[in-house]
Amino acid sequence: MAYQALYRVYRPRTFDDMVGQEVITQTLKNAIETHQTGHAYLFSGPRGTGKTSAAKIFAREVNGIDAATDDSQIPDIIEFDAASNSRVEDIRDILTNVDYAPLEAAFKIYIIDEVHMLSNSAFNALLKTLEEPPVNVKFILATTEPQKVPVTILSRTQRFEFKRIGSSTIQKRLAEILTKQNVKYEEGALRIIANVAEGGMRDALSILDQVIAFGADIVTIDNALQVTGSTTTKRLLTYLQQVSGFDTQASLKTLHDILLEGKDAQRFVADVLGLLRDVMLADVAPELIKSTIALTELQALTQQLGTSRIQKMMMTLDDIQKQLMQTMQSDIYLELLTVKLSMNPTQSSTIDNEPIPSSHQAVKEVQQVDRKPEQQVEKVSTTSSADKRTVSEEKISEPVPINDNSNGNVQTQTSSQKLIARTGQQAVFAVLKSAKRESLTRIKENWATLIGQFDVTQQAMLTIAEPVAASDEAVVLAFDYPALLVQALQDTTLQSQLNSALRDQSLPAEMVLISQDDWHQERAAYVKQLKAGTVPDVKLADVARVSGPLQKEATLSDVKLSDKITSEPTIVAEAKKLFGDDIVTVVD
Structure with a gap:
């Protein structure tokens, strides 16, 4: 005899064989025993929970047919697959026989599987018969998506919701x-x-x-x-412990070891999500934990992560899970996930009450503007209120000294120590003024290959950077997450290697880094000024590059960097800070 799959061999033949749907089976059994069965039923619920099996069992038992009887030998139980027979003509074919009496049984039973696949015309053709069928005819509709079934059909059926089995x-x-x-x-x-x-x-x-x-x-x-394609509990725990300790390098190494074993990306994310769920419940509902990990270890992770971070991590996992369904580069998305999960909130400056995937509030790295040689821009950060966008501020300060290790003398930064990227409105305007579509197209076509040359941490960062504009000399890269933009603006190694990689492929090598939110705003501002004929004549070479991480910090009022570009003395800036621009008047 030919081999049969287990789910076919052990398919329930009676209500007693069914597991996990006790309420439904008991209700149907009682209805049959008391002869109070309805004329139309709707069985809905997730796949593999027993909808079609329950329909066949009901059809046999309401007719008093022995459970051992093969389904194909019962002419009065008609199964209809709506997924492959969704047209109105298909429904009319089966309805032409509704008025004929059953051949052998007491009732003629129609089982329509995946009923939500029927067309509107087919539903309309079924409607009248479903409402008033002959006394010896019953309908059982089965579906995984009841929301797609018209309410006119739903209102004429007895509904049974099949639940996921524990x-x-x-x-x-x-x-x-x-x-x-x-x-x-x-x-x-x-x-x-x-x-x-x-x-x-x-x-x-x-x-x-x-x-x-x-x-x-x-x-x-x-x-x-x-x-x-699942991951061992021990590996998952190690990964989560490394992530919770902000150890990005170790967690990326663990991830790569897991992927080398051939684990499925979707399954890995689901496993991490399930473990995080157990960590979340460790203190509040330990009886609901599914993991075999010791409760004390789960509780230790709960204390280390905190409820707020656990929620953010779960939202990040859910977001990546959706993106994995639409990409073939699952490894890169998992690396990006690892970088996000292991990011230190104090370093990334993300808002505590905003989830990382949807957060676009982070401190922008301030561009070093063109001033007198003895002055430079000091980075100042502040976070606006919940209904405002986070902005960056600046303050004129004296040059920040650095130590020259060779002779112990204190010097200002040399050109070799400066970052090479630019940011801000002026830089974006300079690129847009000479932007060319073919330049942007060439960069987009080579972007995936280009970032493949970097190590896994840099790849994860560049994956969420999108080329959005380009000229013959420069490209604008928009970052999805401002926290990672801040890191990129301070990463001299990343900028140097990216510049070299662009040059090697004869692509525009100058870089303007900006967040996606700011890109949309600056582009809109440029278009508005372009229509009004007021676009400033700015060249990229005249826009200063970003400064390195500075040591002093101060807080001024929430203003845009472009509105603060000025060569006024420090004392004037401090006076305006204290008394306001409308009160202070500068007299030469």
Whole structure:
């Protein structure tokens, strides 16, 4: 006899065989016993939770047909797949036989699977018959997406919501089946399979089939991990501990070790999300924890991370999970995820009550503007209120000295120690004024190849940088997350290597770095000035490059950098700070 998949062999034949849907099965059994069955039912719920099986069992038992009878031998139970027969003509074909009496049974039962796939015309054709069918006809509609079924159909049915089956229930059922199959197994392997199945018994049995085939009729933890692409609990815990300790390098190394073992990216994110969920519940609801990790270790992580950071990390994981569905470069997205999760909030200057994926409030690195040689711009940061965008400020200060290790003398920064990127409105305007579409197209076509030359940390940072404008000499790179923009503006190694990589491919090598939010605003401002004929005649060479990390900090009022570019003396700036621009008058 030909081999049959486990989910077919062990498909429930009676309500007593079904697991995880006790309320529904008991209700249907009572209705059959008391002869109070309805004429139309809607079974909805996630895949693999028993909707179609329950429909077939109901159809047999309401007709008093023995459970051992093969479905194909019952002419009065008609199964219809709406996914492949969604046209109105298909529905009319089956409705032409509705008025005919059953051949053998008491009732003629129509089971329409995936009913939400029917067209509007097909639903309209079904509507009247569904509302007033012959007394010996019943309809059972099954769907995973009840929200797509018209309300006119829903209102004419008795609805039963099938729930996801609990992991413990699935594990117990798998153990029973393996015992009947005389297959040895490890409890930990069944737990892994049950977690991956996500509440679907059919999925669990399909995975179990694969594990048995992979492991030569034995179900072990290692085999289950290999087949499902899951990660061991120990590895996940190590990864999460490194991330929680802001150890980006170690967490990236752990991630690469996991990926080298062939683990699935989506499964990895789901596993980390599940472990974080257990960490979150460790203090408040330990009885709901699914992980086999010791409660004390989970509670230690809870104390280390804190509720706020756990929530942000879970939102970041959810965001990456959605992006992984639309990309073929899963490794890069996982590296980006690791950098985000392990980012120190005090270094990234992100807002504590904003999730990292959607946060566009961070301190911008201030551009060093063109002033007298004895002056330079000092970086000043401040965060605006919740309804305003974070802005950067500046203050005129004396040059910041640095030590010359060769002779002990104090000198100002030399050109070799300066960063080479630019930022700010003036730099963006300079590029836009001479922008060329072909230049931007060439950079976009080579961007993925170009950033592939960098190490994993730099790749993760450059992945979220998008070329948005380019001229013959320069490119504007817009960063999704301002916190990473700040890092890029201070990273001399990254800027130097990116400049060299651009030159090697004969691409515009000068760089203007900016956040996505600021890019949209500056571009809109440029277009507005262009229409008004007031675009300033600014050249990129005249725009100063960003300064390195400075030592002093002060706080001024919330203003844009472009509005503060001035060569006024320090004493005048301080006076305006104290009394306001409208009061202070400068007299030469």
